[in-house]
Amino acid sequence: MKVLRVFPRRTKATPIDELAFVGEPWLFLPEADEVHVSCTFTWDCNEARRLAKAWSRHYPIVKLGGPAFGDRGGEFEPGMYLRPGYVITSRGCPNRCFGCFVPQREGAIRLLTVRDGFIVQDNNLLACPKSHIHAVLDMLSRQSQRPIFSGGLEAALFTREMALAILSVRPARLFFAYDRSGDYRHIEEAVAIIRELAEWKRGTMRHHVSCYILVGYPGDDVGQAQERIAKVMSLDVRAYPMFYRDDVFTRRPVEWMDLIGGTIAMGGRA
Numbered sequence: 001m002k003v004l005r006v007f008p009r010r011t012k013a014t015p016i017d018e019l020a021f022v023g024e025p026w027l028f029l030p031e032a033d034e035v036h037v038s039c040t041f042t043w044d045c046n047e048a049r050r051l052a053k054a055w056s057r058h059y060p061i062v063k064l065g066g067p068a069f070g071d072r073g074g075e076f077e078p079g080m081y082l083r084p085g086y087v088i089t090s091r092g093c094p095n096r097c098f099g100c101f102v103p104q105r106e107g108a109i110r111l112l113t114v115r116d117g118f119i120v121q122d123n124n125l126l127a128c129p130k131s132h133i134h135a136v137l138d139m140l141s142r143q144s145q146r147p148i149f150s151g152g153l154e155a156a157l158f159t160r161e162m163a164l165a166i167l168s169v170r171p172a173r174l175f176f177a178y179d180r181s182g183d184y185r186h187i188e189e190a191v192a193i194i195r196e197l198a199e200w201k202r203g204t205m206r207h208h209v210s211c212y213i214l215v216g217y218p219g220d221d222v223g224q225a226q227e228r229i230a231k232v233m234s235l236d237v238r239a240y241p242m243f244y245r246d247d248v249f250t251r252r253p254v255e256w257m258d259l260i261g262g263t264i265a266m267g268g269r270a
């Protein structure tokens with residue numbers, strides 16, 4: 001079956017094949033059996049609904065879905081909703097972090113068939129059984145590109161044994177997540193393990209290890225967020241502040257934009 005996919009916005013993970021579109025229908029449209037409008041971010045839901053209507057003028061079957069609409073997600077199909085190279089080998093998460101939709105949307109950990117890819121987008125790979133993690137590492141060791149663990153590794157589960165296994169596949173980048181106040185201690189420990197085991201040159205840790213830092217959630221302020229970012233950067237880890245957004249937030253207040261801009265200026269990302 002030929003499925004044309006439509007996305008409300010382009011990101012670096014958006015597929016680029018001839019059946020993948022961003023936004024409105026074009027003048028010349030390919031044949032397809034179905035159109036799937038896929039929406040990742042809740043703040044794009046209205047645009048996704050609008051696009052579903054627009055595309056239904058050209059195709060009889062138009063389906064609206066994606067994580068933002070609460071899809072639990074089934075087996076992962078490489079290249080379908082994410083650009084080739086990206087891979088998801090598990091869904092769900094056993095944790096209940098504030099502001100995260102994953103547990104309510106996808107439930108506890110579910111293991112998927114391990115397909116090929118090198119950018120691992122699992123919500124919480126380290127919460128999977130060891131046998132699954134090793135199957136993923138086996139798959140990664142067969143790829144021509146070095147792996148990137150961009151889904152966010154839970155630092156509390158990054159034991160010495162796990163670090164040895166992950167470093168054995170020579171990752172290009174790995175990401176931790178600093179979502180809860182207690183996370184920092186674990187990130188510090190994980191970085192110490194990496195520093196001891198990895199063969200990266202001194203002072204190059206930030207080229208390989210990054211950390212998503214949730215900022216701007218209710219109760220947070222710019223000063224506290226700056227402190228968290230500075231602590232992460234003091235470990236020689238690249239900071240990626242992730243601004244908390246609920247369905248209502250459409251714009252980041254200017255002081256938060258300044259904070260994120262300042263982090264980028266210091267070598268972080270947003």
Ligand code: SF4
Nearest residue numbers: 093095097100102123
């Ligand atoms: S560990 Fe990550 S995926 Fe799991 S609940 Fe927390 S933020 Fe969400």
